[in-house]
Amino acid sequence: MSTDQTGHDGANTPQGAGNPGETGPEFLQLVTPAGERISHPEFDFWVRDVTDDQLCSLFEDMTVIRRIDVEATALQRQGELALWPPLLGQEAAQIGSGRSLRADDFVFSSYRENGVAYCRGVDLTDLLRVWRGNASGGWDPYSINMATPQIIIGAQTLHATGYAMGIQNDGADAVAVTYFGDGATSEGDVNEAMVFAASFQAPVVFFCTNNHWAISEPVRLQSHIQLADRASGFGIPSLRVDGNDVLAVMAATRLALDRARRGGGPTFIEAVSYRMGPHTTADDPTRYRDANELEDWAAKDPISRLAGLLERKGLLTAELQQQVKDKADTVASQMRRGCTTMPEPQAMDIFKHVYSTPNSWLERQQDHYARYLASFGDPAGAVSEEGAR
């Protein structure tokens, strides 16, 4: 892997003619796949305060979200979830960015950022509500300053830009961060969002996880230039980072957040990673993807890379590993319990989240529907049957 034995300047030099959209030149890296910390004149500054303890907790978070992902995949296979979009391989991109945020920042994510949600402190049961088909939204977005996952590809970038313009009007220094994938950069929504973000110099960070596959479409089919270079067409500064290097992701995110807080406007970050699993549990990537590609990326695994760094620093003790494993097991079993004991939604719940304030028109409909259900004679039976739909 030529990109692995990178020079000590932290930026890869181009090796021959790289494929567009593939791992290529100008790729910020602070930790090599072998776990070696390499210095970078500009970006070391942004992670200078990361202590050994913090490194260990990054390791813990990444391990825990991988475990959450494995457990949720198993729950889907066991019929407890309808669907699950695995994040395997993208742990560094999610934890490195998610851990850089402030509590008053606001996240607008796609459906795959369950690791970011974990960083925001989401309740584990809430995380699974939508995937169990139990609710149309898992949590109150204002409780953790993270919108519920957007299923429509790229639509959340518009929400983030609008929210960021609101921050400007408030005169606050919070930042809206939006997560999306490589495929979303081809969507109209994302392009419109970038136009507005640039025009209004809105405090928004466009965090693009380039996991190389838009379901079965490889990124090179969509873009003949690096995704990060698309942003410059909108006048938005961009960074291309090794998305499997948690420190590099953290450095890039912190830089972008700092710029936004100081009124410097939007930043586009392309975190180059790889979707090691299927698009969702209903997908079979072996039908369109070369197994060799998977093997190449397995060698760049974000968690074993950080473990390598911890080992070099003498921090990867048996105690730490046990502690991390215990934490992951606890979280997994807690999540499983929350999932399998989740109460079925009730028929009348459908009226709950239509309006934020009472509404006489809706109340009338609610009343009609309640009487309709009562006409079945056995209200409980009617409710549970409707609820199961």
Next chain:
Amino acid sequence: MIKEFRLPDLGEGLTESEILSWKVDVGDTVSLNQVIAEVETAKAVVELPSPFAGVIKELHEQPGSVVEVGKPIVSFEVADDAGASPSTPSGAMAAGDLAAGAREPVVELPKREPNLVGYGAVVERSGRPARRPRNFAPVGERVETRPVESQATAVEPVESKPAGTIPAERPRSTPPVRKLAKDLGVDLVQVRGTGPGGLITREDVQEFAGQAEQLAPPMEGQAPAGGTGAVERETRTPIKGVRKLTAAAMVHSAFTAPHATEFLTVDVTPSLDLLARLKNSREFAGIKLTPLTLAAKAVLVALHRNPALNSRWDEENQEIVTFNYVNLGIAAATPRGLTVPNIKDAETLALRQLAQALTALAETARAGKTTPADLAGGTISITNIGVFGIDAGTPILNPGEAAILGLGAVRTMPWEYRGEVALRQVLTLSLSFDHRLVDGEQGSRFLADVGAILAEPGMVLTMV
């Protein structure tokens, strides 16, 4: 206590899956999330992790069986205090159902319809069809493919269809059933679907496959009686006519004459320039001139210097016959198949007459009016594979001849020209010869002569 694991919907709206293999046996102790089975859905092969920690009491399904979503597949003996994972998917099953050992859900769930993501919600059925029915090819009405020589012999009873028949739509079925049909070699077009809207079900395919087995071998040229929906899966065309002759000739040639083939790629720009000039001259007005015309002339000139290429091996008399005339064969693709009519005494023809003869020969062949006399007595042949856009190949000798020249397509290519790279008109010559009659040296000289003429038509002056 006993807990059952019911087959879940593993991929957004699937109704069934096939158990490929069990990774555990009855009596095995398994842990939570331990892989217990491998299951194939229409979308993917997936591993099933155990939803319980416990002992396997029963495996309800055999490997290879296709199971409906919601059917129990495994029973576990689970410790009573392991209540942390009360698996009641879909909420339709109360705990009491399990205690009685009931295998079937007590509550009758509405029949699940396949509804993949992106296909929209299942529409409630009203009385009327939501859209017009699809066009199927009804049983026994497939358009027959006729053998090539059918024009004269419309004697056998063959039901012919008007040409304007609406093409049949792809038969409706589901991916697992399509795969089954493919595995069994069943063409779904021939299967009548009994499912909703004519959907072809697994049973339909299996039934059809069973019938097809009994009917084998199919009788030639007619559909099996009884209207079972079967149409021949192969079309059997008697080997006769041109195809039979061609086959015999090719086998005879390929296995009696040891072939050797040589290739030469030539810059023919000067030849094309010459053709362009000739076309504008009064003598050639209205005459069709092509690279083939010049190649034919070049062959005739080169044969004069290399007579070994214009000869025949007479096995019976143990003699080599060298012809002092050239009957130049031109391979022609005709509606009846491959024929190689020849131009008699071609060496006597001037370029203009040669061009006319070539045009006449091609037109006669295309019209199917080539006479046996036209086909007999050839001494050497040219096959113009370039008209198909092909560059080179290994031509097989017309039996009784010593050589055949393949003429490739003229291509505009970067080529060395006067010490520089220029865009030139280039083609490849492929020469096969009978190595009994022609040595490599003779063959090479001949091919080099043809090439030299096409590369610079003026070279003819040095050869005649």
